[in-house]
Amino acid sequence: MERQSLARKIALHAAALLLAAVILAPLVWLFVMSISPPADLAAKPLRWWPEAVDFSRYRLLLSTVENSAGAAFLAALRNSLLVAGTATIAAVLLAIPAGWAVSRTPSIGWSLGLIIGTYMLPPVALAVPLYMALAHFGLLNNVFSLALVYLTILAPFTTWLMKSGFDTIPRDIEAAAMMDGAGLFATLRIVTLPLAMPVVATSALFAFLLAWDEFFYALLFTADQRAKTLTVAIADLAGGRVSDYGLIATAGVLAALPPVLVGLFMQRALISGLTNGGVKG
Amino acid sequence: MSALTLERIAKNYGEVETLKGIDIALESGEFLVLLGSSGCGKSTLLNIIAGLAEPTSGDVRIGDRSVVGVHPKDRDVAMVFQSYALYPNLTVARNIGFGLEMRHVPAAEREKAVREAAALLQIENLLDRKPAQLSGGQRQRVAIGRALVRRPKIFLFDEPLSNLDAKLRMEMRSELKRLHQMLKTTVVYVTHDQIEAMTLATRIAVMRNGVIEQLDRPEAIYNRPATLYVATFVGAPPMNLLSATTTPEGLSIAGLETPLALRHGLEAGRPVTLGIRPEALGLAARETALAFHAELAELTGPELVVTGTVGGQKLVASLPPASGVSPGDRATLFAAPEAFHLFDPATGLRLNRDR
Incomplete structure (x- = not known):
């Protein structure tokens, strides 16, 4: 709508600002906590802005001194990146052919439905069998076995996303490529996949976030620095007798950075509307 | 080949x-x-x-x-x-x-x-x-x-x-x-x-x-x-269809008293569907004439599309704009004998013996 009254405009902007404030306030508070001296965090009444800015916790967590909190944190960061990255790549690589197959062959759609059905099971129900299986194969406390477990969560989700993405790509385009002499793989590589890139990026991003934030399985299946992920490491920070809330907040800020970077990096690929122009309108 | x-x-x-x-x-x-x-x-x-x-x-x-x-x-x-x-x-x-x-x-x-x-x-x-x-x-x-x-x-x-x-x-x-x-x-x-x-x-x-x-x-x-x-699929406006019965001399169109003189070569008393293209109709009194009552006239530019009735049955005629037919007019329409198409109402098949 082009024509809007001034009051309407003000109301719209106010509503948008309010929404942004509600969403951003916890993040801002997280950051403020991470740079407040411990005394300020315990002060009554609460200080909203620290007397002196204190970056010492960042130094602590990013230090590489052996057996320090920093070493544990950095190891967890590395593990998280490995687990989430591996699981995401595997999930997307699986989802592309699987999603395409389901999208182009509606008669096998039930199989995807079945897999999505397993999604409905609470993780607790699967925890014990998964633990026993991993223990049996000696795969506990291992980043790649954790990635494998995550794959069982991510793959149905990414396949489902990819399927809906492929659904929006007209089959005529693939039929045309087929008549032009392109084989199945040439069609997928040259025609279909480039058109599906926005969906691939979206699935990758969401899969990465899911894996990055996962806590339950990570807590159960990892034991030490060789495999513990960030979520577990942060929980460890809170687990001692004295909890340094500022330190937890700092770890939270640092843990939020990689997904934000991935999001920024993927932004270009996420721009959709790439299929514009191939078909009518 | x-x-x-x-x-x-x-x-x-x-x-x-x-x-x-x-x-x-x-x-x-x-x-x-x-x-x-x-x-x-x-x-x-x-x-x-x-x-x-x-x-x-x-x-x-x-x-x-x-x-x-x-x-x-x-x-x-x-x-x-x-x-x-x-x-x-x-x-x-x-x-x-x-x-x-x-x-x-x-x-x-x-x-x-x-x-x-x-x-x-x-x-x-x-x-x-x-x-x-x-x-x-x-x-x-x-x-x-x-x-x-x-x-x-x-x-x-x-x-x-x-x-x-x-x-x-x-x-x-x-x-x-x-x-x-x-x-x-x-x-x-x-x-x-x-x-x-x-x-x-x-x-x-x-x-x-x-x-x-x-x-x-x-x-x-x-x-x-x-x-x-x-x-009816080919032609715009589509072909007019009138229900009629064959007589020894021609056709009796339902709702019209005077039968239409038309050689058809079919046995008398047979129900048929008569098809006439709107553009095949003209304004004049000839042997194959239809008494037409105009109800609606639409000028498309090159032609005047007149909608009306013949013996109570709907009929559309594409006439020259100069004909000046307006709603409410009564007119006599004619068409050349070869412009009359006869179909079997039950099977939809053409009955004319084509020359």
Whole structure:
């Protein structure tokens, strides 16, 4: 709508600002906590802005001194990146052919439905069998076995996303490529996949976030620095007798950075509307 | 030798019989239009020729080779889709040359062929663009170019003009006609637009419910429709249909007292459906005259379309604007004897003994 009254405009902007404030306030508070001296965090009444800015916790967590909190944190960061990255790549690589197959062959759609059905099971129900299986194969406390477990969560989700993405790509385009002499793989590589890139990026991003934030399985299946992920490491920070809330907040800020970077990096690929122009309108 | 032969093609989707035994033999250079409303099976038939669908039974031969079970790319056919189906991520030049690229034609040769096709379609200046930067008509030309460049034995068109606006559609129609006259390729063209069918085709197959109602040259489809369906589907405004009964001297039209003198050669007392095209009617009193009561007059420009009744039955006549018929007028309409089409009301089949 082009024509809007001034009051309407003000109301719209106010509503948008309010929404942004509600969403951003916890993040801002997280950051403020991470740079407040411990005394300020315990002060009554609460200080909203620290007397002196204190970056010492960042130094602590990013230090590489052996057996320090920093070493544990950095190891967890590395593990998280490995687990989430591996699981995401595997999930997307699986989802592309699987999603395409389901999208182009509606008669096998039930199989995807079945897999999505397993999604409905609470993780607790699967925890014990998964633990026993991993223990049996000696795969506990291992980043790649954790990635494998995550794959069982991510793959149905990414396949489902990819399927809906492929659904929006007209089959005529693939039929045309087929008549032009392109084989199945040439069609997928040259025609279909480039058109599906926005969906691939979206699935990758969401899969990465899911894996990055996962806590339950990570807590159960990892034991030490060789495999513990960030979520577990942060929980460890809170687990001692004295909890340094500022330190937890700092770890939270640092843990939020990689997904934000991935999001920024993927932004270009996420721009959709790439299929514009191939078909009518 | 026929360029394309379809023999007893049938296609079932589960219980639904989409095609019920289609027979067509097409000579090289013919322009066949499959005409029918949506759901008549014309697109399915085209997909079967293309190889995008397989017939449940029957045989498809291109040249003298049966192509049932042959992959679309090996049939030597090219198709232009209703949605254009261009590759949005590739340039126009690559879109057009894609078929050659996939067949490993050397780059230099490919570029030459693309340039030739583009020149023919007057889109040389667009070769570096992406489909999104083109107008509807330009996209259509690219889609045609993509088919053209491969020099296939048969061109298949699936409602290629239905996404264009009226003016562009007329331009592209002439363009297609020009291309066909120049290249003399065999074409199978699917449309629901009877004007496209009449203007482009060398032969038209009017389809309905999975069968061909009539397969003939356009003038025969128009002048001697084989069934009631063909009679009403082709022509605008559609053919008038009046219920009548045969008499020894002619026809007694329901609601009219004076019978119409017409030689029909049928036994007397038989119920028939009388078809008269609106444009076959004129204003004058002759032997085959109809007393007409005008109710509505619409001037389209070249003609005055008058809607009214004959003996209580609806009738539309396309008259010259100078006739000046206005609503409420009573007039006497006539038509030449050969303009009267007689159909069996039960079967819809044509009854006229054609000369």
